[in-house]
Amino acid sequence: MNYKISIIVPVYNVEAYLRRCLDSLIHQTCKEIEIVIINDGSTDKSQLIIDEYVIKYHNIKSIIQKNKGLSEARNNGIRNSSGDFIAFVDSDDWIDENMMNDMYNLAIKHSAEIVVCSLQNVDIYGNIIKKLPQSHQLPEKIDLSEDFTIFGEMSCFACNKIFKRELFNEISFPSNLHFEDVATIPRLFLKAKTVAKTNKFFYYYLIRNGSITRNFTIKGINMLDAIEMVKQDFFKSNYKKNIDEWKKFIIFQGFYSFLAYYAFVNDNDVKKQMFDKLKKILKIENISKWQIFQYKRFGKNYLFSLNLKKIVFYLLQLIKL
Incomplete structure (x- = not known):
């Protein structure tokens, strides 16, 4: 069949x-x-x-x-x-x-x-x-x-x-x-x-x-490793000129999604290692705090589509960058 x-x-x-x-x-x-x-x-x-x-x-x-x-x-x-x-x-x-x-x-x-x-x-x-x-x-x-x-x-x-x-x-x-x-x-x-x-x-x-998604460990850093794998393919693809969408991909996956995981990690040394890697990637990709703040998903500002507790959390992370 x-x-x-x-x-x-x-x-x-x-x-x-x-x-x-x-x-x-x-x-x-x-x-x-x-x-x-x-x-x-x-x-x-x-x-x-x-x-x-x-x-x-x-x-x-x-x-x-x-x-x-x-x-x-x-x-x-x-x-x-x-x-x-x-x-x-x-x-x-x-x-x-x-x-x-x-x-x-x-x-x-x-x-x-x-x-x-x-x-x-x-x-x-x-x-x-x-x-x-x-x-x-x-x-x-x-x-x-x-x-x-x-x-x-x-x-x-x-x-x-x-x-x-x-x-x-x-x-x-x-x-x-x-x-x-x-x-x-x-x-x-x-x-x-x-x-x-x-x-x-x-x-x-x-x-x-x-x-598996409820256990929060250093393995969360693999989300950033995954983004680096995608980057290799992105700049070889027919869509490599879509730099704005590439940056939005990193903002959503690398900042918002990654930090949503990071928030539940309890080990402070692990958290520092994870946050330092995030800062490095954002610097390499030349992504500013303002671009993160302005990020739109589904046509709306993503940060302000969240509840107040999450807004405060992400704003605090932005200040730390």
Whole structure:
């Protein structure tokens, strides 16, 4: 069977959440999908659950590997998939039943290599904690040669997008790097010509205690390492003249997103090391405090779109720069 989309699902010790994730995939209104599950060395009952679904559904493939981390699990999934497009779903999250159908149709309609939807953070009971709209002010079809705005304001999630398979021909998720999405997703955009988007909130992103994103350590500095990886590709790409969007990318990912992580680091020596690296990058990129203060995302000043506590925090960091 020719699959329209291959959905890559890395799994590591998520037996409590896995069924809800897989049920949302097998009930997609788009039936020409392949589900590739990579068990990354789970020690719980995740594989028993996976085996149940493999027996019951012909379009599910199970691969077991030693624990190598999220990047290697995704890369392994890509190598063992065959769909025209590739999607990534985290094994504790779930998606709307129309996500793959609607996004694939948008890709075909606009000859787009990447399609983006919006997300919402949810708790373990499915209650919406926060909606995360993605570039709602932009049109459904985005010709990147004419409008590169999305690069300077996007969230670097892998999970709320589908990608033309060919984009991965020379790009893979880096091993042993925290924030592998920041190092990878922007580089895929740099290879694309057309992006399509829907304003629908198709992806349900679970916020739970103990997940990797809730542990705040020196590994957070990898976000800045990831930006440096993107820089190498940016200045070799067809979009290298879009310096304003490049600076906006650094402001959002390197200042706002990085410091959102930095705020929860408790070790003062680690915090100093992280902040010093940030200052160095901003100096090299010639990004001023005023440019950070004025940064607009989705057409609005980003700083003043935040709550008062966050505004005060970021202003204090600006003073320290």
